Amino acid sequence: MSDNYVPSSKFGKWFNxxxxxxxxxxHLREYPTPKNLNYWWTxxxxxxxxxxxxxxxxxxxxxxxxxxxxxxxxxxxxIMRDVNYGWLLRYIHSNGxxxxxxxxxxxxxxxxxxxxxxxPREVIWxxxxxxxxxxxxxxxxxxxxxxxxxSFWAATVITNLFTAIPLVGESxxxxxxxxxxxDNPTLxxxxxxHYFFPFLILGLVILHIWALxxxxxxxxxxxxxxxxxxxxxxxxxxxxxxxxxxxxxxxxIFCGFVFFSPNILGHxxxxxxxxxxxxxxxxxxxxxxxxxxxxxxxxxxKLGGVILLFASLFILVALPWLDRSKVKSAIFRPIYxxxxxxxxxxxxxxxxxxxxxxxxxxxxxxxxGTAYYFLHFLVILPVLxxxxxxxxxxxxxxxxxxxx
Amino acid sequence: MEKSGEKNNRRDFLFxxxxxxxxxxxxxxxxxxxxxxxxxxxxxxLATTEVDISQVEPGKSITVLWRGKPVFIKRRTKFExxxxxxxxxxxxxxxxxDEDRVKKSEWLVMLGICTHLGCVPLSDKGEYxxxxxxxxxxxxDTSGRIRKGPAPVNMEIPKYEFVxxxxxxxx
Numbered sequence: 355m356s357d358n359y360v361p362s363s364k365f366g367k368w369f370n371x372x373x374x375x376x377x378x379x380x381h382l383r384e385y386p387t388p389k390n391l392n393y394w395w396t397x398x399x400x401x402x403x404x405x406x407x408x409x410x411x412x413x414x415x416x417x418x419x420x421x422x423x424x425x426x427x428x429x430x431x432x433i434m435r436d437v438n439y440g441w442l443l444r445y446i447h448s449n450g451x452x453x454x455x456x457x458x459x460x461x462x463x464x465x466x467x468x469x470x471x472x473x474p475r476e477v478i479w480x481x482x483x484x485x486x487x488x489x490x491x492x493x494x495x496x497x498x499x500x501x502x503x504x505s506f507w508a509a510t511v512i513t514n515l516f517t518a519i520p521l522v523g524e525s526x527x528x529x530x531x532x533x534x535x536x537d538n539p540t541l542x543x544x545x546x547x548h549y550f551f552p553f554l555i556l557g558l559v560i561l562h563i564w565a566l567x568x569x570x571x572x573x574x575x576x577x578x579x580x581x582x583x584x585x586x587x588x589x590x591x592x593x594x595x596x597x598x599x600x601x602x603x604x605x606x607i608f609c610g611f612v613f614f615s616p617n618i619l620g621h622x623x624x625x626x627x628x629x630x631x632x633x634x635x636x637x638x639x640x641x642x643x644x645x646x647x648x649x650x651x652x653x654x655x656k657l658g659g660v661i662l663l664f665a666s667l668f669i670l671v672a673l674p675w676l677d678r679s680k681v682k683s684a685i686f687r688p689i690y691x692x693x694x695x696x697x698x699x700x701x702x703x704x705x706x707x708x709x710x711x712x713x714x715x716x717x718x719x720x721x722x723g724t725a726y727y728f729l730h731f732l733v734i735l736p737v738l739x740x741x742x743x744x745x746x747x748x749x750x751x752x753x754x755x756x757x758x
Numbered sequence: 759m760e761k762s763g764e765k766n767n768r769r770d771f772l773f774x775x776x777x778x779x780x781x782x783x784x785x786x787x788x789x790x791x792x793x794x795x796x797x798x799x800x801x802x803x804l805a806t807t808e809v810d811i812s813q814v815e816p817g818k819s820i821t822v823l824w825r826g827k828p829v830f831i832k833r834r835t836k837f838e839x840x841x842x843x844x845x846x847x848x849x850x851x852x853x854x855x856d857e858d859r860v861k862k863s864e865w866l867v868m869l870g871i872c873t874h875l876g877c878v879p880l881s882d883k884g885e886y887x888x889x890x891x892x893x894x895x896x897x898x899d900t901s902g903r904i905r906k907g908p909a910p911v912n913m914e915i916p917k918y919e920f921v922x923x924x925x926x927x928x929x
Binding site: 507510511513514515517528529530531532533534535536537539543630631632633634635636637651653654655656657659711712713 | 792795796797798801821823825826827828873874875876877878879880891892893894895907908909910
């Protein structure tokens with residue numbers, strides 16, 4: 355493998371002895387990858403692209419944006435109307451956030467289906483969850499920057515979550531706001547942090563990939579394989595080409611949003627400048643936060659709702675220890691296979707309920723959905739680990755194919 | 759020669775002392791970076807607002823901005839006052855007498871902010887004839903007390919005083 359890589363040129367050798375970048379590059383090219391990876395495994399590459407795209411478009415948008423309550427909304431319109439290609443850069447950035455979340459949800463559910471969070475990959479999973487939580491914080495703060503009605507009220511509602519904390523809640527919220535309500539100090543600090551967090555995410559992505567390269571990729575049949583062996587292929591060119599193809603297909607969808615319906619995922623109220631005197635009659639967060647919003651609203655108690663909201667996120671971090679089954683891939687788990695799709699359905703239903711008003715039947719369904727979400731992680735998964743009769747695992751990736 | 763045990767004790771003391779001083783020093787250095795996010799002097803300077811209420815008809819209300827937050831000043835009708843005063847305190851989620859929430863029973867002055875997650879409730883709406891928060895469905899009565907929905911407490915009464923019959927000073 356790349357550990358004993360020796361550059362061919364004399365200069366390369368001289369340099370590599372001092373900073374082994376060429377060894378790193380060789381490692382990345384030769385990195386042995388299971389040969390049976392399907393297209394659900396291409397989303398890591400797609401996500402890396404999304405992060406880089408957000409950073410680059412964000413960098414240039416920040417050259418034209420003004421973080422001030424009197425100017426922010428106007429500067430967004432200035433970007434849309436006056437700045438050369440400003441509309442394109444902003445639409446890539448705003449739709450890019452949605453695309454980023456679309457890809458991350460597929461990536462997470464892929465890990466759930468194939469048991470990629472299990473030993474020896476728990477740390478990869480935990481870092482991934484930290485990235486996901488940071489992504490939500492970053493997206494939320496970015497949504498505040500245009501200072502439209504939805505921006506302002508999203509900021510108000512989300513920061514008010516902290517007032518639910520007993521005793522210190524009010525002081526924490528005042529500290530977050532830098533005042534007695536969401537106002538200019540809030541906007542400027544959100545801008546600062548919105549600029550900074552992506553680099554924190556980038557750092558975690560590097561750790562995520564590093565942690566991945568220690569045990570190597572999981573694969574659709576979820577067995578640990580010898581690397582390198584006849585069950586693996588080098589990352590380059592086999593995986594790079596496959597990832598690139600998947601990225602191109604993904605970009606078609608991305609461009610579809612950017613060029614044909616750039617505002618379909620947004621909310622028209624955000625084209626009204628922020629007004630602290632009037633709350634829009636129906637406020638909803640961006641689509642990617644809706645399931646959690648539904649969980650928050652399904653509890654009639656303020657503190658209880660906030661606790662459940664955060665619990666629904668942090669429960670995911672503990673997943674490697676909640677799922678007791680030794681078998682990774684759902685292919686060999688006849689019951690989990692169904693439970694997995696039930697969870698997907700549950701999250702989609704919660705998302706829909708999050709977009710509907712919190713009353714009557716909607717509220718009832720949201721409550722059932724919330725209960726099932728916690729039931730899945732806290733009861734079904736731990737119990738299933740001991741009662742489920744799993745199917746026999748093949749000895750290697752080639753095994754079932756060659757026998758067949 | 760010293761015993762090794764004493765030596766260790768002395769060293770332990772030095773370690774603990776160094777760590778403690780180090781921790782205090784780091785804490786003292788971090789504090790300005792945390793405290794800079796708290797409300798600054800210019801924000802605190804805008805702490806009071808005076809409002810002319812001579813134009814408000816009975817049954818009507820005005821909304822003014824105080825510290826960036828809306829304050830409802832409602833001139834209540836006789837019916838609304840009696841409605842607010844006649845409620846049995848046992849029915850309330852956050853029991854407060856209407857008399858304790860107003861300085862003059864005709865005038866209700868309160869922060870127009872839902873105590874759930876900070877939206878501005880709509881006036882003359884909801885099941886209790888007071889306010890209704892469109893965000894997550896909290897209902898308030900004519901005294902601004904929470905009656906139904908996720909909000910934990912009544913809408914807050916800010917510090918205010920009547921400067922004269924037509925002027926209220928908030929803050």
